[in-house]
Amino acid sequence: MRVQPRQQLLEIWQAVVDYSFKDGQWHWGGRDGRNSISDAEQLLCILGPATSIKPFTLDQPDRVEDDVLDAMKALGGRLDIPITLLKAVEEYLTTYTDPSGTPIFSAGNYFRSSDPDHEKISDEQLAQPVVDSFAISLSLSLATIGFARQFRSNLKRRSARADIDRLEAMASKRLTAAMIGLLRSFTVDIFDVDSREGRALCRTVNQRGLSTRRIVPLIQESLQEIRASLRDVTMGSGAGLAEDLDHPDRLFECGWSWGVVRDAPAITTKEEVGEQAPGFAEPAPYIYFTSMALDAIETLVSARTRQLGLLNEEQLRLAQGLQLRWDLTQSYWSTVSVANIGGARWPLEDIPWQRITENESEYFSLHVSSIVVQDLVRKRARDADLDRVGLVLEELANRSRITRRVFGGDKAYQVHAPGFPIELGGSEADTGPVLTWFLSDFAPLLLKRTISLAGLLGDPNLRGRMLALADQIWAQLDSRRLPGERRRGLWDQPRLVFEEYDVVYETPSWYHTKRVVDCLVTAAQVLTEPPLRSTQLTEFAGDLLSEADHLYDQELLQGSPNGGQAMRTELQELQARLKRARSILEERPGTAASLASDVLLRLDRFAAARSDLDGES
């Protein structure tokens, strides 16, 4: 793999600290100014790896490795690093809590107007909470709570410990609020078979050209279990809809809208989370936000969160509600996109994925693939299925001009920059224009999925192909760094890759940098696993080893050890090598084969020397 997570991450860390920490102050904001998402992204560039990869630990000061310390030296020594980071987190939490104590999840400049010349975006619109912010707040809060708990034991002063406890409580509050936000933005969209949505869904699923009369019952049957489980959704939005689903002429979609959905009921909770404002979002799933929410909930229900006991009792209850939605949504999208309803190719393979509420784009194929990969992990899928998703990813890399050149007049690159806009239905809130949201993380997202897919594949050939694809995507990301020696670890300058794109950015985009960091974290996790073992290679190594063994035993039988010191030393060394080869045969057959070859060559030197006696020379 050309991606070298450790070196790259350290470079990023150094650049992030250099940029963000000046004169003893944390400096916020980048290319898109400040908002609750961008600031969290900036923090997670550091806290993400620090809480998920062991060599990057920062919360146990006496375990911090030297190169890590060196990269972070702008923040100070071992103890200063965590303290400064936690101070920055505290500043974040204070900034994004309003005076009444309600956490703020607005997206600020990440919102764009669909009609910039016409109307100005109203303040009310800008203040609307977004699923992206709920999702990232979930990650940030969990990281903070884990980090603070671990670090606390290193502090001696009572006041310092009290500070940490206060910070942990603040993070925990934001966590609860984010979970409630996610519960209130989940939605089940029910529509008639004959509606625009119904026809679009049938068309997507129907890859064999069956008649509507036949495809609808097939879809309904395959979604039977999911429909039954939707009855268990009792709190938040999307509850109490089960009755409507039983109608034979109805189909549905489930997932997350872009924000708290219209008329979503407030969640009753014992926790203090401030006001639960009414939502505006249209109650229909958005595939981008769905995939963001699924990713975040995955961390919430992960083994790490459980083992460290990061959730309190009330949060566990809310997490259960989210996990149920996670399961349902995963299964729904996986069923719709890869189940063989009507046989033939998967709907996922019919690129680009067509959306009902949104336009058609490669982007949606990528998001659906993300969900499918997660679902395949859960189901421990076979290589054959994984490979089909791999082919889809390859095709997406091609279509988005990562593995193909941009030709004159080609607009396909625009999916990277400026990105793909989606309209946020309901965001006008009667006070301004409809808002749009730009997706421009195609490359990092594709890279992340490619690497995690590679990690799942058991066949060395297939894995090799995926890693080659990962290298190509990385090559593009690598050239999109901000120029300048001290900013090498920051993104994003798409102009360096796409000549036609003429915007020059001076400041980093935390949106992009954080996503690159995510890729590197995934890569590091894949690299920690032991290498793949091919059965072929093991057999080959075993054969070599048995020949080497045999020849060696022959040498002993001939009484060679009587041949003096030099001979004895050589034989001892050969024996040690054979022993080592045998001990690693199962884990590292390639290395074992090389050791056996070496022994064979050296034994052959004796044979060649002796052949002189036979008059061969």
Added chain:
Amino acid sequence: MLVFATSDKGGTGRSVTTSNVAYQSALAGNDVCYLDFDFGSPTAGAVFDVDTGKLLVEGGGLHSYLLGTVADPHRCDVFADSERLSMRERPLGAGRLTLLPGDSGGGEFPSSPEMIRRCRELLGRLNEEFDVVFVDLSAGRSYALHMALAAVADMRPPPTVRWLVYHRWTQQHIQAAGGLVHGEHGILETGVELGHDRERLLGQLRFVRTAMLSPAAQGLTAEQAAWVKDWNGDLQNLARERGAGALYLLGSVPLDPVLQWREQLITNHDLTVSRIANRATADAFAELAELIVDDDVWDQR
């Protein structure tokens, strides 16, 4: 400020490191004084290369003072009395560097309340006169260590105190150093018996690693480097378990041929003229001298 230097075992380079740190501290402008409390084998004079004629004071050194035979222990001005010409010229801006040697024929002796009183009085006086007072104690759980702990415990007002524990970077040395601090009859246990506050004493204490061979050192083969790096990691873990981990580390001194072959002060002359010493070693001493007086480093958080 009182700086006590001790070590788990002999041969850690305690005296030579402390002498060099004292020298660097003086170069940095502090008035520095160095007490040779290594009663078993007082050798500080040799490290400082003080003219034996001026050093030697039969019956006038620290032993005699503590035993009450003289009213004031003998003092040498290192910059003036050194045999090394390169030392004689006191560099511009440097502070005083005064050595209080032990008696040449002295030996270990148990402390008595009267000696502790005299010791406390001497330390109190020197602490007022000098910026930094280095006290080189014997290795291990010695009488000198006991006397120092006892003397400091009752000093009023309480002086600023630092305890340095030197150890080499090997398994045995790490275990021994951890034991010297945390073990039975160790510094903490003895200190608490003598009236010290455990947490406070622990806060005044840091380890110094000597003769460190860096995994990145030149001359190692790739295999050796791979092994050294992993073993280094194991030692880090061991150090952490024994309470000598990174959080309680003040600094490290690299392995230097000059110090291995001859225990001496590393002067500018050795770095720039004869070029027999490594710059990194001198830098490490200077950094230690700086860290010792940097209150932020010793601040309990």
